[in-house]
Amino acid sequence: MRFDRRGVAMLATLISVLACSPADEPPPTGHHLPADHRAGAPGIGDPDFPTDGNGGYDVSHYDLAIDYTPTTKRLEGVTTIHAGATQELTSFNLDLAGLTVREVSVDGAPATFTRKGDELTVRPPQAIDGNTPFTVKVTYSGLPKPATNNANLGTYGFIPTSDGAFVASEPNGSKTWFPNNDHPSDKATFDFAITVPAGVTALANGELAGQPTTAGGKTTYRWRERHPMATYLATATLGKFELRRGNTAAGIANLAAADPKFKASLNGLYTASAEITDYWSTVFGPYPFSSTGGVVDDYSAGYALENQTKPLYGGFDPGETIIAHELAHQWFGNSLTIRRWKDLWLNEGFATYAEWLWSEHKGKKTAESFFTDFHQRPADDPMWKYPPGRAKPDDLFNQSVYTRGGMTLHALRKAIGDATFFTLLKTWAAEHRYGHVTTEQFVDLAERLSGKDLNGLFDAWLFQPRRPA
Template identity: 65%
Template structure:
């Protein structure tokens, strides 16, 4: 039997064991006026052991039929589990395709104040689809956990006049017939399910390339039309810069989407970061685009390692400020250290908690961990660690232990105590390091140039939340 969960102790019902998905082919039609979604999902997978039954995650929607390799398969529903019983047992190593026809009104997940509302969120003219941590199941059947990555095809049909956006690149369409328009998108690089999107509505688009020649797409709701060119230019410029710091961009396109829905957060949907109801500043764009390396290409296996995503992307905000000669990462670090009564000191970020997953400590103290490492091993080795991390684990998964092992190998230092105090201990670290002269990475050169001084960093200002 395939287990009902993938084995994450903090999210025991998320994902499913017993198989590995290699590809999702999603054929979806959505009508905003009725909020009705009709879908056919074809899911290609490999059995990891003998399977008399396996599960998919799917929440709320009505399932009309299930076939396995073209033959009808029995299925039952229990909560958010779609349980499928093949006519004959699947042998370990067998490749199979399950096809699920379904329909209904998607219901987003309304989580804690920390998580907010996520998943398939209807809007006045379409939908805003942002699924972290486990909202993919609100609109397609999936192995809904980051431990199982797959490639995706999306065939999206919407009323004429609307635009349907998904991950990757547009490979066909738009084609309009009988008042409906179809867009076909393809993400050929492996992707975790929470990064998948089918955001749709009335959007102004700008397509082109970054200065370095990477495909770039910006989309904004009518309310933000005057920001379209700015989002396009910034997304391109920041993506190009990160490729000089973190290594080659891991995907085939970049960009950003601003919708008129006040979610209060942004999400790093693969190739198309989403901004919910606000114009992102440079810092937020830098954060979400850094995730394309850290979180999207290099993904976590378990949610308690979330600092590997959010700490890295937050530190990228500090690096972007250094690049702009606004403030150094050292000054931001000192500013955070001066907050002696901050609640981040009571939340060790190396074990993100399921009831408080996106705690500020996972972001800020996670970033401070990286800066403490930079202080200890020096800039040349530190930036080599970041580039090697992104390269060695591209399109795969990694853990905190993997990162520590890499940092120790490249630096030739024992770093257990550093990571222990920053990631796993309560309390503000008594950090003895003397600040080194901080520098910012120079594109194409392992010898960074000095960054000028600036005023100390304030605490993070209130505003849109980064995921």
Template identity: 80%
Template sequence: MRYNRRGVALLAALITVLACSPGDEPPPSSHHLPADQRAGTPGIGDPDFPRDGNGGYDVAHYDLAVAYVPATKRLDGVAAVRARATQDLTSFNLDLTGLDVRGVAVNDVPARFSREGDELTVRPSKVLDSGTTFTVKVTYSGLPKPAKDTANLGTYGFIPTPDGAFVASEPNGSKTWFPSNDHPSDKATFNFTITVPAGVTALANGEMIGQPVTAGGRTTFRWRERHPMATYLATATIGKFDLRQGSTATGIQNLAATDPKFKGSLNELYTRSGEITDYWTTVFGPYPFSSTGGVVDDYSAGYALENQTKPLYGGFNPQETIVAHELAHQWFGNSLTIKRWKDLWLNEGFATYAEWLWSEHKGRQSAEAMFQQLHNRPESDPMWKYPPGRAKPDDLFNQSVYTRGGMTLHALRRAIGDATFFTLLKRWTAEHRYGHVTTEQFIDLAEHLSGKDLTPLFDAWLFQPRRPS
């Protein structure tokens, strides 16, 4: 999620493991179709973000090798993307903004390519048959520039800092540093090889493979995230960090990293991340990944993002509730990933409600008290005008998606009772582990477990531009 340090949620912090998104489903195709009908579409099919992602293929794995020099801000990269064609392909697109592409190969054979805006169009030397697996390798370099949307999202993506880079890419900033199918409906596993000047640390998702290797004044770090991950959660956060590593009380690997400016929060971040991760396993079910923790960097983003296994906090010491929020996202958003951005409340509403559950767990304010406080806001409050069940692309991280989304869950809890509600949370995370989810699926499961018609409740809380009674 994106969460400002004054406590108002402004900007955040995704079927089966390799499932094909609806926008990627193969049409009837053959080599007899004209070439233009065998081209992968330049968008994956999300009407709110029509140019995000790409059609015609489904990514299984990214192997990213990047070298970055903070002093010059230059990035050199080689991205090997392994994918399966979901239609016959004479060409296909990858999302990439800025940066210079020096060469492209498909299955180790040089391929023609062209650039237009954020689209890198690749034309393999021969047609890729539907159902076949292929690898496209892109060699690129340049000075990465972050994405900016001051009216909505702020600054995100690959953000150069004096000692490295702050990498937080939600919703579509991964294209600022590697070529990808940049939409949450196409998840994949990742390997990262990151080379930086000696004395600089490179952090990425998952777990480190071996020890860093230093030679010729440069150090190479290798990381692997073996669980499927949406592209916007991928990170290569680089800089000077103090580290603390170990395991939670239940044995989950735990890594906390802080910029030297925030060294005083290192132990607190490590301890709280472990404690909260372990507690959420009792509420939401088994932890979906192999490690947990968090990173505090000296970049005044004013928000946090739930990068898979390594939530990132931008320029502040995170409060306990923010850590609880970002770690809840490891279940809601990271393991269970939305197919389309319109369902963002399934990420942010759940993580916001997790804050309330943490407060209850610690004997502080109850979820019911928080709900009542919020419900007492006047009908003129802008939150009631924004139905969170249909997130707006030009106001994606509106407070309503967080707060009213969380209130929806509490209203549901009141309607079906604690026993059914908490059973629902565990069933929801178990049945869709590592997959994709929609609002309709959640409503169906809630009705199935409760035996109740919950249409009026969800309609009032998610889809009506007024305060529910």
């Protein structure tokens, strides 16, 4: 999510307006069809973002090898992608913005490639059979340029800083630093080998795979995220950091990092991350990953992002409210990932409601009080005109997706009672652990557990452009 430094959700568009297109028809299959019918589609099939992701294959694992020099801002990269073809492929696309591709191979054999915009089209030396695993290796280099949007938030992706890089890629900024299938509907595991000048720390998702090694004035950090992850949650945040390592009371590995400018926030970040992770484990079910924590960098992004296992806070000392929000995303957004961006309320509404639950848990303002205060907004407030169940591609991170999304959950809680509601949260997280989710699945589960017809409630709160009664 995007969260401003005052602790109030800064809800803004992160992407340019993209025209809707009709859903692609299934590609024909067969060995004797023209080559263009055996090409992987240039989009994964999200009609709101037709050029994001790619069709014809599913990625299972990324191996990222990156060498970055902050003084020159130059990145040398080798990305190896392990995937499985879902159709016969004479060519397929990868998402990559800028950067110069020097070489591409498929299963060890040289492949030809072309570039058009952010699409890298790869033609293997021979067609890949459907339902067949394959490996593509891309060698590239250049000066990464972050993505910018056309609204009021600004910059995301790989953002160079004076001592490294701030890497927060939601929604489609991972292509600014490595070639990939850049859409949340294709999750994969990750290995990172990040080489930086000695004295610079490289932080990525998951846990360190061995100790960093230094040679020739450079240090290589190896990180491994063995749980499936959407590309927009991948990070390679680099710089000079103060670190604190340990475990939560429940035994989950905990790593907090802070730029020296924010050294005073280190212990608070470490302590709050531990306490909140353990508490959410009692509310939402077992923590889905192997480590928790967070990173405060000296880049004035003005927002936070829930990078898997390492939420990132851009240029401010996060309070418990923001930490609670970002850590709730480890369940809702990271473990349970939306198939299409239109269902973003399943991420942001849940994390917003988690803020209210945390406040309630700490004996402060109750979720009912938050709900009541927001519901008292006048009927002409813009929030009521934006139905959060259908996030708009040109206004993806609108306030309604967060606040009205959270209100939907409280209205549901009141309708089905606390016992059923909190059972619902745990069941939802357990049944779809590491998978993908849709609004329809959540409605179906809520009705199954409560034994009630809830279509009217969800329609009023998620899909009508007016204030619900």
